[in-house]
Amino acid sequence: MLAQLDQIEQKALDELQAAADEEALQQWKVTHLGRSSPLMRAFDGLGGLPKEERPQIGRRANEVKRRLEEALEERSGALRQAAVLRSLSAERLDVTLPGRPVARGRLHPTTLTMRQITAVFAEMGFQVYRSREVELDVYNFQLLNFPPHHPAREMQDSFYIDTGSERGDNPVLMRTHTSPGQVRSMRFIASLYPGDPPPVRLVLPGMSFRYEQVTSRSEMQFNQIEGIAVGRHITMGDLKGTLSDFARRFFGQNVRSRFRASHFPFTEPSAEMDIECFVCGGAGCPVCKRTGWLEILGCGMVHPTVLANGGYDPEVYTGFAFGLGPERIAMLRHRIDDIRNFYANDLRFLEQF
């Protein structure tokens, strides 16, 4: 009897190896574990065995059953796995086909650049202050130490507003820079604490306007970001440190900057800040006009007249101010060779950002 069971087991296991799909497995199961399978019949025959043989044969029969069931499970798993593996090779995608496009929105490149700039200054405590685009000559020029007929006005040709009346030395105009915000913001902040004006640390982003023919290098409308810091202990060293920190944050930690003497009526001393050309590394190239340096911003110590006009006693307070052009910086960074791209709003340009 035991030999018979061995035989049953061996035969079933042999046939299981030949079963190659789910159907064959079912067939095998019926044949070897089904009601009328030799194994089941062996169980059925247990009752007819002599009493002393019964436990041994019964144990063995159960063992065979368990082994056959395990073998079936194992074989079945192996077959399923093989089937999955077979199907994988059939389910191959062309992964080089393009993805399903998503309608993506974008910010205008000047918005992007302005955000990047104001973000760096925000971390240094400079907050955003905005002021109007149509201004009085007094705010745009006179309070900034450009008296009427000052030669420096020639560098800032203005669009004037037709007010229908003769306004003498205080015409209405499109602001030529965001600097009128210097006096407006200082007056605002000083007004919060009359008699004891608190320190000022602001950036003033916004659109500015110059009466200039639109060419690849000049626009009649462009953004500016002005910055101003006023307090009791602010020095030109702080100006250099703050702006060099900005340059390293914005253009790269290894970027060198330099300050050249220059002139703006509303700052004194005044400076132009250059950074080492990031295109050629300072060796000289067409982008930096072969000088190795890129002019990035104008800056200086706030002129005593401007401090006084803003409500800050120049005998007590000092400050620095700076102004930079987001379009110019975007042009340098992205090698945009025509400033007109910004306000032409051609999607072929805008969609590159």
Place this chain on the structure above:
Amino acid sequence: MKVPISWLKDFVEIELPVDELAHRLTMAGLEVDEIRFVGLPLPGSGGDGKPGQPVTKISGIEWDPEKIVTAAVLEVKPHPNADRLVLCELDDGAQTHIVLTGAPNLYPYKGLGKLEKPLKVAYAREGARIYDGHQPGQALTTLKRAKIRGVESYSMICSEKELGISESHEGVIILDDEAPVGVALVDYMGDAVLDISLTPNLARDANILGVAREVAAITGKPLRHPDYDFRAEGAALDDMVSIVIEEPELNPRFAVGLIREIEISASPYWVQRRLHLAGMRPINNIVDATNYVMLEIGQPLHAFDYDLLVKRAGGKAPTIITRRARQGEELTTLDGVKRRLDDFTVLVCDTLGPVAMAGVMGGLETEVTENTRSVLLEGASWNFINTRRTVNAQKLPSEAAYRFSRGVHPAMATRGVGRGLEMMRRWSGGVVYRGLVDNYPLPPVDSVVEIGPPEVRRWLGIDLSAVEIAEILERLEFKTVVQGERVLAATPDHRLDIGTGVIGVADLMEEIARIYGYERIPETRMADELPHQLGNPEFEREERVRDLLVNLGLQEVVTYRMTSPERESRLLPDPSQAETDAYVRIANPIANDRNVLRRSLLSSLLEVVERNARLGERLALFEIGPVFHALPGSDLPEEEARLALALCGRRQPPAWQASEAAAMDFYDLKGILEGLFSALGIEGVRFEPPGAAEGVSSSSFHPGKCARLRLGERELGWMGELHPLVRAHYELPDAPLLAADLSLAALLECIPAHIQVEPLAAYPPVLEDLALVLDEAIPAERVEQVIRAAGGRMLKGLRLFDVYRGGQTGEGKKSLAYSLTYQSSEKTLTDEEVLKIRQRIIRELEKELGAKLRA
């Protein structure tokens, strides 16, 4: 301002290489835009310790010392085969050559035999690199041996153009008689010209001496002043002319000198060369002397023909009067233009009338001509504002006006006249009268500023002693007195830009920083207290709106603020109905179609759609920016922040797989706006069909496909499909154009400070659908209101999922299908409870709207 190095060296010793000098000047605020080499070796291989490090734009030519030399023409002979060529016998110091040339200025010497006085010339030997005189611009060429009309030629007598001195190629250079022979030309007159762009505050440096002073201060070398004395061998000037100044404010000083028996001729060659290099054209020895002195020390001079003045005075000594121009007065200036004068223009007159526009241009009648024998030389100072206004009004920029309109110190007037007379005497052989007539009614007060180490510490963040401060200022010719820790600095009498008090301190601070060196000031971080952190909530909210619209798939654009009423009138079905009065107008528009400030942001945006119509199959754009409204009674217009959106074209971008190709419609735009409001936490915005209160802003839209947006009583703006008649004014893609024109300010005010979060439900919801049939005219909003009112607080969700017309719904009817969610926050709802609510909803719908359940 063009500064030849050779001229600079008259006043200061220069040891630095030219490019290093340019770098130092640039750092000190005199920006060198370009160095043009005219003979001196070009930098490049280094030698200045910074090999290859560029400084500025470099151009020009270097003269090979072996191949380009001075020489003497001994005889000028005719060419055997050509009338327009001559053969020069030339000594180059080593040997004699026969040199072929066509220079017209050698023709007069042709056939004179051996010249008594050989002509000194610039001679280029075979192989020399020079500019091609016959090519336009500056094209380098190498001299090669050739046969011209049967005569062998291998070298050349050079013109200014060939050597890069000027554009002149009319004749060859004839050097001054003193020139040596056989010397490298670069050693005799090699040069380099710094082209400096001067900021307006550097008026004092608009001359060679001024730049030399800066060089001296930067490099620590002494400044050598020019000699302002002149040799006077004539009679005393006193009775020859008198001067009347009517308004000293306009003319603080007027000085004249007189020279007679002059002979008008060309200036010495070295003078002509310097003028050319400095960018001026040589005219004759008298005019050149005035220009030379102006370029050299910054004092413009004017030369009158004295005999003509005497004639105008009826044979008597002329009286010069300076005054304002009178109403309607005219003057013909020496450019031959008759000019009508303004009352701010200052004139130099005699008893007959104007003879010059002060500081700008002389009159034609009394100008120096070839026949002039006596010159009255004027050196004056003029009010810079009046000069500036005259230059602008007459559109007459000149070198003199450039300087006067930035301010020339009156102390320079007599210096200029003195030096001018001496130059004229040397170059024209005249006799100078003794003394000057000098009327100086209004000398300026040269400010004295007190300064010390604390101020330098406070402004610049560096520590300098009083002595160091004084030493720096002395280098710029301030007269200083050090008293303990204080410095008293007196402004030198060549500059007008130093103020008094704290402004004077700032002015000196700039000078100290420049000469000390900006690069030596340490970089520090602000030690000042941090300011109040006020933030800018309005700006932050605006930026959030930008971000959300980008997230919703829209492209931001930024357009011009300036437009024209015609451009904006396209937004109306009938453009002739446009109101044009309300615009803020530009007084000096740059173009006819940019003559006002925009009143509509949507108009700008549609222009962008139009521009990109052919590019994109799907356009989704927005802009945030101001529009401008003239405010009656106010100097300044209102600047209203607005938000405009425009959609046009496919719902989804095209792809190789199936994508939603249908064109976007009203509900796409509405969905975007609802998405925006929801993200901002704004609830309850109503989209109202246009009613009786139709405003101008709505007439751009299709009346049946637009909505007015309101939140409570607050108007947010309009949205919808563009009116077909408006559409026709634009070249748009062939798809509906959806647009919104909203008040950004109103929108930002609606944003709640915080979003309130509802607790997550603990009990299960009951979901069911409700399909209704009702009259077409009933708006969906109304149906929703009724359902919500009847559903009460157990109705947690309501969503329309189908709109159906036709079939069994019947004519004039539509079917709306809603998915409803019932839920309690306190318990699990029973079927009975849900049924009661449902029946209430159905009852109310029937009662209020006559709606039936769909079978």
